[in-house]
Amino acid sequence: MTTSSPALELRRVNKWFGAVHANKDISLSVGRGTIHGIIGENGAGKSTLMSIVYGFYQADEGEILVNGSPYQIDNPQASIAAGIGMVHQHFMLVDTFTVLENIILGVEGSARLAGGLEHARAELARLEKEYSLEVDVDAVVGDLPVGIRQRVEILKALYRGAEILILDEPTGVLTPQEADHLFRILNTLREQGKTVILITHKLREIMAITDNVSVMRRGEMVAHVATKDTDREKLAELMVGRSVLLRVEKDDAQPAETVMSMRHVRYLDRDGVSRLKDINLDIKAGEILGIAGVSGNGQSELMEILGGTLRPSEGQIIYKGEDITNSANFNARDLRKIGLGHVPEDRHRSGLVLSFSAYENTILGYHDRPEYNKGTTLDNSSMIAHCEKHIEKFDVRPTDPTLKASGFSGGNQQKLVLAREMEQDPDILLVGQPTRGVDIGAIEFIHQQLIQMRDAGKAILVVSVEIDEVMSLADRIAVMFDGAIVGELDAKDATETKLGLMMAGVKEGVEA
Amino acid sequence: MSDTSVKFGSPAKVPAWVNLVLVPLVNLLAAFLLSGVVILIIGDNPLQAMEVLIYGAFGYEEALGYTLYYTTNFIFTGLAVAIAFHCGLFNIGAEGQAMIGGLGVGLVALYLDVLPFALVVPIAILAAALFGGFWAAVPAYLQAKRGSHIVITTIMFNFIAASVLTYLLVEVLIAPGGQSPESREFAEHTWLPFFHNFLPLPETPLNISFIFALLLCVGFYYLMWHTRWGYEIRVTGQNETAAKYAGISPARNIILAMIISGALAGFVGVNEILGVHHRLILEFTGGFGFVGIAVALMGRNHPVGIFLAALLFGALYQGGSELAFEMKNINREMVIVIQGLIILFSGALEHMFRPTIENFFKKRSSSAAVEA
Numbered sequence: 001m002t003t004s005s006p007a008l009e010l011r012r013v014n015k016w017f018g019a020v021h022a023n024k025d026i027s028l029s030v031g032r033g034t035i036h037g038i039i040g041e042n043g044a045g046k047s048t049l050m051s052i053v054y055g056f057y058q059a060d061e062g063e064i065l066v067n068g069s070p071y072q073i074d075n076p077q078a079s080i081a082a083g084i085g086m087v088h089q090h091f092m093l094v095d096t097f098t099v100l101e102n103i104i105l106g107v108e109g110s111a112r113l114a115g116g117l118e119h120a121r122a123e124l125a126r127l128e129k130e131y132s133l134e135v136d137v138d139a140v141v142g143d144l145p146v147g148i149r150q151r152v153e154i155l156k157a158l159y160r161g162a163e164i165l166i167l168d169e170p171t172g173v174l175t176p177q178e179a180d181h182l183f184r185i186l187n188t189l190r191e192q193g194k195t196v197i198l199i200t201h202k203l204r205e206i207m208a209i210t211d212n213v214s215v216m217r218r219g220e221m222v223a224h225v226a227t228k229d230t231d232r233e234k235l236a237e238l239m240v241g242r243s244v245l246l247r248v249e250k251d252d253a254q255p256a257e258t259v260m261s262m263r264h265v266r267y268l269d270r271d272g273v274s275r276l277k278d279i280n281l282d283i284k285a286g287e288i289l290g291i292a293g294v295s296g297n298g299q300s301e302l303m304e305i306l307g308g309t310l311r312p313s314e315g316q317i318i319y320k321g322e323d324i325t326n327s328a329n330f331n332a333r334d335l336r337k338i339g340l341g342h343v344p345e346d347r348h349r350s351g352l353v354l355s356f357s358a359y360e361n362t363i364l365g366y367h368d369r370p371e372y373n374k375g376t377t378l379d380n381s382s383m384i385a386h387c388e389k390h391i392e393k394f395d396v397r398p399t400d401p402t403l404k405a406s407g408f409s410g411g412n413q414q415k416l417v418l419a420r421e422m423e424q425d426p427d428i429l430l431v432g433q434p435t436r437g438v439d440i441g442a443i444e445f446i447h448q449q450l451i452q453m454r455d456a457g458k459a460i461l462v463v464s465v466e467i468d469e470v471m472s473l474a475d476r477i478a479v480m481f482d483g484a485i486v487g488e489l490d491a492k493d494a495t496e497t498k499l500g501l502m503m504a505g506v507k508e509g510v511e512a
Numbered sequence: 513m514s515d516t517s518v519k520f521g522s523p524a525k526v527p528a529w530v531n532l533v534l535v536p537l538v539n540l541l542a543a544f545l546l547s548g549v550v551i552l553i554i555g556d557n558p559l560q561a562m563e564v565l566i567y568g569a570f571g572y573e574e575a576l577g578y579t580l581y582y583t584t585n586f587i588f589t590g591l592a593v594a595i596a597f598h599c600g601l602f603n604i605g606a607e608g609q610a611m612i613g614g615l616g617v618g619l620v621a622l623y624l625d626v627l628p629f630a631l632v633v634p635i636a637i638l639a640a641a642l643f644g645g646f647w648a649a650v651p652a653y654l655q656a657k658r659g660s661h662i663v664i665t666t667i668m669f670n671f672i673a674a675s676v677l678t679y680l681l682v683e684v685l686i687a688p689g690g691q692s693p694e695s696r697e698f699a700e701h702t703w704l705p706f707f708h709n710f711l712p713l714p715e716t717p718l719n720i721s722f723i724f725a726l727l728l729c730v731g732f733y734y735l736m737w738h739t740r741w742g743y744e745i746r747v748t749g750q751n752e753t754a755a756k757y758a759g760i761s762p763a764r765n766i767i768l769a770m771i772i773s774g775a776l777a778g779f780v781g782v783n784e785i786l787g788v789h790h791r792l793i794l795e796f797t798g799g800f801g802f803v804g805i806a807v808a809l810m811g812r813n814h815p816v817g818i819f820l821a822a823l824l825f826g827a828l829y830q831g832g833s834e835l836a837f838e839m840k841n842i843n844r845e846m847v848i849v850i851q852g853l854i855i856l857f858s859g860a861l862e863h864m865f866r867p868t869i870e871n872f873f874k875k876r877s878s879s880a881a882v883e884a
Binding site: 335365376380 | 734738739740743744746747750751753754756757758759760
């Protein structure tokens, strides 16, 4: 093993998925003992590239070198043997097992567990000390917070002898404080000579932690730079291929009457677990109300109740001054008729039927409207005409209304959903994760559309786990933690630290 | 293996005819090849068998009549399974729904035969739909509201249907003084006209139910792709969460789709009971309900495909009986083996050749495509 050779080197790697050239001539060199960021928009090919390194996919062309010698990586086992570990965006842990059991899963050592468990316990104690990764190895994974589960994933990789650790969008589910903790762990790993590859689309993280950064765009590596020689604006420009506005430009809000509000709303799920606790919210015309919080703290339930797909267990929903909680109108279909638009958090699961064409998705939720029906027959030409209008106005590409929704990129799918909901000219728009998985270029566009709508006097509720997004888009911010609103503040008074603490449940909210 | 494998990259374009025509044909060819090997092993000439089969199904007017008569049943059950598929449901119960549908037909023909043809036949058809629909509605309700899996409940309902029919025919509806479990013959004015009644054709069981089946194919297409009700059913089947989000009630659509499914299956009773046997008998459903699953799969749940697949299975049924009759080593059971192989390749192993064929076309299109 020569110390001069890079820990991981890729030479002219190519990968096709059918006609899609997902990775084009990728060359990459990651120095040992460094943190190397890979940044790029969704669909730029980052995940594909790392899946090749980890053995989920095979490259169609090109070489992978680990510590200077070529490696044939056909499956994750080969990758682990080469000393590569991966922490996936969605954790691969068995919730009902303890930390220890999860870590030895697949490397038990023998048919009898006892020996393997003892060996693992000793080895883990050493790893924990070396890398300051404190975890209670006997805790059941399902009981642990996400930040800790991520540490379990890291331990799992280290236990398997990983020298190179790949983290795929690791901070997506973390509070800013948890993210900081993760970065401290990564720093320790670097000090101990491990190599870390960080895949992300968040510029802030790249600037905060990496030594070098590689930028991908449309399947190609467009730049390799030392982090200290660059800045956020330059990286964003490299990612998108043109200069972008990172902050939303808007005038002060002119809040008017309350359009929709929640009064003492509680929600118990089927198992009787309290998901929403005494929620009080007012969504006002001409204002964007942002809901910040780590995902899974009740935001989804909140959106579903406002959207009419869930019924609150207690409390009132007031719409335009009328208590509709027990009204026959309180369902997703009728709420749309009286002026509510809803862009759901998860466009794949809720917002679109991926196997349907774009124009069939144009009428989702509005399919019984007269403009789409001629008597009993659905009016295909009207559906297509509306879809074409949406495509043009929201600059969706490709411009083919008969293309299946699954054939559009994330950003364009989101534009299709936004267009459908906004073009009905609702009085109130609920938007969940407006820009999740959306390219930077499209983010700018979507934000502008939302601001325009606000300025036209509409009420808007934005739920986002991206703290930057809430801060720049919202006029008023409510923070959710564990099913409750921890506090509400004016966006002007919000700082990342303040919101971060509230997102972790610290009640320090300044009443707006 | 991981979610990354489905997440990334939009699918490459494969020409539509590959999925619609080529893949089913390859499956069929594989089934015939394997059948050929089996026929060879038992000591007959596969090519000669093929000839007998095709001649026996299409070779002369009488054969064609029988083939289309079987096809009628397969269209009914194929459409029945297909509409459930469109709603994301696996209706294994078409067999039982057909039995109960036939029971409805029989009751009308037995007890309302004071009415003239123009009334009794529409009422019998309606009864087939209502009885079949009801038999599907119970599992549908249990699935939609109680989460009992529809595959399990529809299978169980097949057994219940068979027992109910047996009980009624043995204890209640049996012809006075009769020795076998069947009802008296219906009054002649309730019978559906045979094709040979009004066309210069030899005598076959083919009756006007065939025309009814073809009309249902058109109706099915219109309902599924050109009405908001079909749209709701398809949204529910493709993405239940999206349906809820759009204000479409999955429970309502599950029940609706299953009622239509059961009604379609029930029409087997119209063809068999009112069209052919003219009395209520046991086991008139002859496995048509189960083969309907293969018909729907092979026909890709589209009426045109279902018609073609139904024709294929109709030809196999008719040509198969001819085969058993003509060839010395091939008996009835051997024919069922051949049918089984086709069901296996076009139903259960439907996706065996697909990836290879699709990849071939994807590679071709990718080498031709200019990078966007």
